[in-house]
Amino acid sequence: MKRRQFLLTLGGLPVIGSLVYAAIAKSKSEKTSTNYPAEATPNSNGSLINEPLLRFAAIADNGVGSSDQYAVANAMSQTYQKQPFLFVLMAGDNIYSYGEINSVKAYFEEPYAALLSQNVKFYAVLGNHDIIKTNNGLDQINYKPFNMSDRYYSFTKGIGEKGIKGIIEFFALDTNDNASWQQQLAWLDLQLTNSTTPWKIVYGHHPLYSSGRHGGDPQLAAKLAPIFAKHKVPLYLCGHDHGYERFVPIAGTTYIVNGGGGAPLYRFGKSDKTAFVSSQFSFMTFDVYEDKIITKAIATDGKVFDQSVITKNI
Ligand SMILES: [Fe+2]
Numbered sequence: 001m002k003r004r005q006f007l008l009t010l011g012g013l014p015v016i017g018s019l020v021y022a023a024i025a026k027s028k029s030e031k032t033s034t035n036y037p038a039e040a041t042p043n044s045n046g047s048l049i050n051e052p053l054l055r056f057a058a059i060a061d062n063g064v065g066s067s068d069q070y071a072v073a074n075a076m077s078q079t080y081q082k083q084p085f086l087f088v089l090m091a092g093d094n095i096y097s098y099g100e101i102n103s104v105k106a107y108f109e110e111p112y113a114a115l116l117s118q119n120v121k122f123y124a125v126l127g128n129h130d131i132i133k134t135n136n137g138l139d140q141i142n143y144k145p146f147n148m149s150d151r152y153y154s155f156t157k158g159i160g161e162k163g164i165k166g167i168i169e170f171f172a173l174d175t176n177d178n179a180s181w182q183q184q185l186a187w188l189d190l191q192l193t194n195s196t197t198p199w200k201i202v203y204g205h206h207p208l209y210s211s212g213r214h215g216g217d218p219q220l221a222a223k224l225a226p227i228f229a230k231h232k233v234p235l236y237l238c239g240h241d242h243g244y245e246r247f248v249p250i251a252g253t254t255y256i257v258n259g260g261g262g263a264p265l266y267r268f269g270k271s272d273k274t275a276f277v278s279s280q281f282s283f284m285t286f287d288v289y290e291d292k293i294i295t296k297a298i299a300t301d302g303k304v305f306d307q308s309v310i311t312k313n314i
Contacts, residue, residue, distance in 0.1 A: 092126055092240070166197045202224075
């Protein structure tokens with residue numbers, strides 16, 4: 001079946017017509033608390049909006065222990081108070097400069113203490129800094145709060161009470177040069193083939209496309225883009241370039257560089273595929289509905305500076 005995907009930039013809150021699933025998403029593995037009301041709630045103009053099926057957040061290039069990392073972390077906590085998210089994707093360079101696990105307290109546990117105390121889980125992948133001068137990132141894989149079952153892995157969220165098998169399956173990649181690429185690509189292709197969730201999101205540290213200092217990676221794109229196209233992956237999240245850039249869908253996939261988690265920012269240009277670019281300290285949230293995902297890029301003042309809607313039609 002042919003699917004079309006649209007990416008729209010919205011200025012206001014989404015108005016969702018109906019929900020197919022129960023509005024309270026639960027994960028079997030997490031005994032998720034009921035963060036989201038089942039009832040539709042009134043918008044400021046009196047119209048009804050429905051809460052998302054689930055909400056998650058994302059950061060990258062954060063593990064530096066700087067005041068900028070704390071500024072982002074504090075904004076995440078403040079956002080969490082108003083719009084709770086269940087978990088955070090952490091897309092690499094989790095511990096600067098060389099992935100030393102003995103820095104995890106200062107660069108992870110303390111900055112995100114408020115979220116961790118609320119049982120917000122983080123799901124990490126390895127960035128290039130995470131494997132330098134250490135045992136190739138193994139300490140981070142073995143560090144339980146990073147929730148990495150392996151160098152690359154998948155996990156499903158939104159398992160509900162009414163026979164729902166899950167809303168999103170995430171595919172967390174090791175995009176480093178020394179990754180087991182042949183095995184990983186075969187695994188990704190097979191996992192995507194077997195996935196039964198309506199949404200499938202892939203994330204890794206390195207961008208396929210970027211207008212930042214590092215730029216895009218044609219070799220990485222040659223590896224991953226055909227698999228994304230084959231399986232109609234709607235979203236790939238990454239970091240590595242320290243700033244924010246969202247692209248218009250490329251062959252059906254929206255690519256977002258989300259590397260403003262705390263490490264010093266890079267200067268960004270733009271390309272003809274750039275939908276929005278801003279090099280600033282930031283994080284993202286994703287409101288997941290049955291038929292769309294609302295993406296929000298949020299600055300350290302808590303304000304949304306870019307918002308988009310990924311819609312899929314299957
Ligand atoms: Fe990096």
